[in-house]
Amino acid sequence: xxxxxxxxxxxxxxxxxxxxxxxxxxxxxxxxxxxxxxxxxxxxxxxxxxxxxxxxxxxxxxxxxxxxxxxxxxxxxxxxxxxxxxxxxxxxxxxxxxxxxxxxxxxxxxxxxxxxxxxxxxxxxxxxxxxxxxxxxxxxxxxxxxxxxxxxxxxxxxxxxxxxxxxxxxxxxxxxxxxxxxxxxxxxxxxxxxxxxxxxx
Numbered sequence: 204x205x206x207x208x209x210x211x212x213x214x215x216x217x218x219x220x221x222x223x224x225x226x227x228x229x230x231x232x233x234x235x236x237x238x239x240x241x242x243x244x245x246x247x248x249x250x251x252x253x254x255x256x257x258x259x260x261x262x263x264x265x266x267x268x269x270x271x272x273x274x275x276x277x278x279x280x281x282x283x284x285x286x287x288x289x290x291x292x293x294x295x296x297x298x299x300x301x302x303x304x305x306x307x308x309x310x311x312x313x314x315x316x317x318x319x320x321x322x323x324x325x326x327x328x329x330x331x332x333x334x335x336x337x338x339x340x341x342x343x344x345x346x347x348x349x350x351x352x353x354x355x356x357x358x359x360x361x362x363x364x365x366x367x368x369x370x371x372x373x374x375x376x377x378x379x380x381x382x383x384x385x386x387x388x389x390x391x392x393x394x395x396x397x398x399x400x401x402x403x404x
Contacts, residue, residue, distance in 0.1 A: 204248075204296040207271060208282045214243035217301060218340060220310040221248040221285065221293050223372070224266050226397045227273045228388055230312075230363075230370035234342045237363045238310050239279055241340060245310070246281045246297070247274060250288040261400050269397065273390045290319065294337045307337040310361070312344035320350065320358075334358075344368060376401060 218238035222231065224247070235245045247270050251263065267284065274280040283300075285293045294307050311319065316339060324330055334357040341348040342361045345368050350358035370388050378385030379401045386394045 204283050204285050204293075204300050206281065206283045206300070207267065208274070208280070210244045210279050210281045212243070214301070214305060216242040216244075216306040216308065217297065218242040218245040218308050218310050219248060219293060219297055219337070220245055221250060221288075221290070223253065224249055224270050225261060225372045226266065226375055226389060226401065227269050227393065228370050228372055228375060229390055230367040230388075232273060232390060233363050233367050233370075234310055234312070234361065235274075235280060236277070237342065237361050238308070238340055239277075241359075241361070242306075242308055244279050244281055245277075246283060248283055248285050248293055250285045250293070252286075253288045265400050269393050269400075272396070273393050275392070291333050291336065294333075298336075308340045308359075309337055310340050310342065312342045313346065313348040314344055316341040316348045316350070316358070320354065 218235070218241065220235055224231065235247070238245050249263065249267055249270060270282050274282060285296050287293055287296065290309055297307055320330060331354065334354060338357040338359065340359050340361040342363045347360050375385045375388045375397065377383070378388070389397050
């Protein structure tokens with residue numbers, strides 16, 4: 204794991220926020236800000252590679268620049284790149300960086316949680332074992348996520364304002380592509396740069 208900004212101190216609980224950030228949105232920041240009520244530090248993680256997609260149109264370096272700018276004002280936000288793209292790979296990189304005693308809580312939305320929990324890992328007990336190494340804080344996105352009964356001790360609800368339901372990176376890209384309103388979906392500090400990178404100028 205390579206850090207580009209690291210919060211000061213020795214956190215006991217970290218919110219790990221891996222995503223494509225294509226581009227970062229106001230919803231990303233809302234989730235991270237809400238998580239600070241549960242953890243000491245939020246670590247934004249941009250994987251060097253993804254398990255099921257590739258970097259296209261906007262490079263890793265440009266997305267990293269956007270994340271660093273968008274998170275600059277919160278001293279408890281850290282930014283890093285991971286070698287792996289799967290949660291379990293990122294969790295183990297975090298262990299190497301922060302030590303074995305820190306609690307790891309991955310941040311995601313309801314839609315992502317459903318994919319992660321229901322993914323075919325090739326072994327019915329694989330994800331349950333992963334939850335021995337980290338937990339999930341699942342943000343309300345078009346309603347709260349209801350985890351399977353046996354996993355509820357490691358999957359917790361993260362409440363964010365319902366006004367972020369329609370804020371997504373996909374909507375930003377579509378707005379730029381079709382000439383629609385997109386600037387209010389991204390943090391003001393990166394709006395101009397998003398326009399340059401994604402063609403919305």
